[in-house]
Amino acid sequence: MLASIAFYVLAATAIVSAFAVISARNPVHSVLFLILTFFTSAGLFVLLGAEFLAMLLIVVYVGAVAVLFLFVVMMLDVDFAELKQGFLSYAPIGALVAAALLGELGLVASAAMSADGAPIALTPAAPGDVTNAEAIGQVLYTDYLLVFQLAGLVLFVAMIGAIVLTLRHRPGVKKQDIAAQVGRKRSEGVELKDIRPGQGIG
Known part of the structure; x- marks a missing residue:
């Protein structure tokens, strides 16, 4: 209940x-x-x-x-009001996509029904069986290992593509120089001052 x-x-x-x-x-x-x-x-x-x-x-x-x-x-x-100006022009395409999704949901619902129209009963796993984490690991890393690795490769390429597409080289922008930072000597970054009592740093 x-x-x-x-x-x-x-x-x-x-x-x-x-x-x-x-x-x-x-x-x-x-x-x-x-x-x-x-x-x-x-x-x-x-x-x-x-x-x-x-x-x-x-x-x-x-x-x-x-x-x-x-x-x-x-x-x-982002000016979202400007982005929504052409919203109605994409309404027919959105309606087609929604109809396709509803059709797919209908196919899944019909496949989940038995011949007499009653829903197919799903048998839950017994307590002695493996956990769902172990079952997912067995499926991913035994049956579909190659597909799983290819999916990771596709996501990796997509991540690199997103970085390349959004990278812009603009003049006047300060950039970090790792070699200059690592190779910096103590004499270049530290300056000792002999301060007399009662006086500040000039």
């Missing part, structure tokens, strides 16, 4: 906060609603017994991605 109440409360909160992410006028509020959505989704994972995925969602998405979004949105001086 308590699990059902917690599920409905978390699910309703996740749906409302996800809708608030795209409907909030302030981008900072959108990111905060996104963090709330991640937290409630992690709660749903805990109810399903996937505590490793819940922890992963909190640590990776809330602790890194969402906080990065929040800092970027707060630091950048």
Whole structure:
């Protein structure tokens, strides 16, 4: 009974906060609603017994991605009113993408039903089986090791591409010279002064 109440409360909160992410006028509020959505989704994972995925969602998405979004949105001086001027021109494309997503959800829902229309019962893992963290490790590092490594390589290339695309060489900008800092001698950085009593440094 308590699990059902917690599920409905978390699910309703996740749906409302996800809708608030795209409907909030302030981008900072959108990111905060996104963090709330991640937290409630992690709660749903805990109810399903996937505590490793819940922890992963909190640590990776809330602790890194969402906080990065929040800092970027707060630091950048972006005119969001100007960005939203051409919003209606992209409405047909958005409607097509939404229809495709709804179609995919319908296919998944139909595949989850048995021949007589009843939902397929999922058999939970027995207490003596491996934990979900061990099961994920077995799948990633035994069955799909090559795919997992290729995904990491793609993310690495994407990170380098983002750095290259955002790097701008501007004249007059001071840059750090590591070799000059490491090779600096004590005589170049320290100057001894013989100060007489009652007098300051001239």
